Amino acid sequence: MAFIIQWVTEIVIFLLLAMVIDFLLPSGKMQKYARLAISLILVLIFLNPLFRLFNTDINQLIQTQAQIFANQTMEEETLKKSVESKKNEIQASQDAYILEQMVVQMKSQAEETLAQDYEVEIQDINFLFTQEQKDIEHLESVVVTLAKEEVIDSIDQVEIDLEASEEKRDKQMDEAITSYLAQLWQLKQNQITIQWEGANE
Known part of the structure; x- marks a missing residue:
């Protein structure tokens, strides 16, 4: 019974945190990635009882998912900066x-x-x-x-x-x-x- 109460509490707390994060993030691709990550984590929390049955470490799965999301975000930002830099170089040469x-x-x-x-x-x-x-x-x-x-060939004029x-x-x-x-x-x-x-x- 204590496990079920803890499980429901985790779901409620996570949903509240997810709503706050969703409000704080600016609209665009970043928000889309964030919602995807939040959805995956929520699914993992819902499946927590099954993972407990099979002795799967839920924290490890959440950390892996968070790392993947962070890497995707960093790659996107790096690509955006690279494109902007190339654009500025081309504009300057033009x-x-x-x-x-x-x-x-x-x-x-x-x-x-x-x-x-x-x-x-x-x-x-x-x-x-x-x-x-x-x-x-x-x-x-x-x-x-x-x-x-x-x-x-010119002759200097005398100026008085x-x-x-x-x-x-x-x-x-x-x-x-x-x-x-x-x-x-x-x-x-x-x-x-x-x-x-x-x-x-």
Whole structure:
């Protein structure tokens, strides 16, 4: 009689615990696996009297089932992380390739006019983004590195002017180039930053 009372008590306690676990688990595959494991354990508890008759260790069976469930969960999580990692790698390589092609295209669009009108050439183009997504919607600024073209046959003009006039002329040239590039690349002027090669050296 004591064995039957203990057996019924185990069933009731397990059902209560199973309900709590079911409420706590998020919906999805994890919940499906959890319900399967709980169902199997419940069947084992119901068959407890039979196992007692055949001297089978019920605790060992429950531990084995719990271990199998834990292994399945770990494998699923590992697979999910691996897939996510591969996805991020592929996305990063695609983003890098797209940006590289954009640089080539932007250079080819601007190089002829910059050489003829301003006697400068683009050395490099870098993109700054507001977020990790590297797309035009999250573009913060385009940093254009310029260098003055070497003109061998030109004769240096003699300038009789204040020193500040050269800075003013350079600033006007930067503004003119920025305005031209913004119009050409369909960007806002404040999204383009001009820097000169060797200026920070």
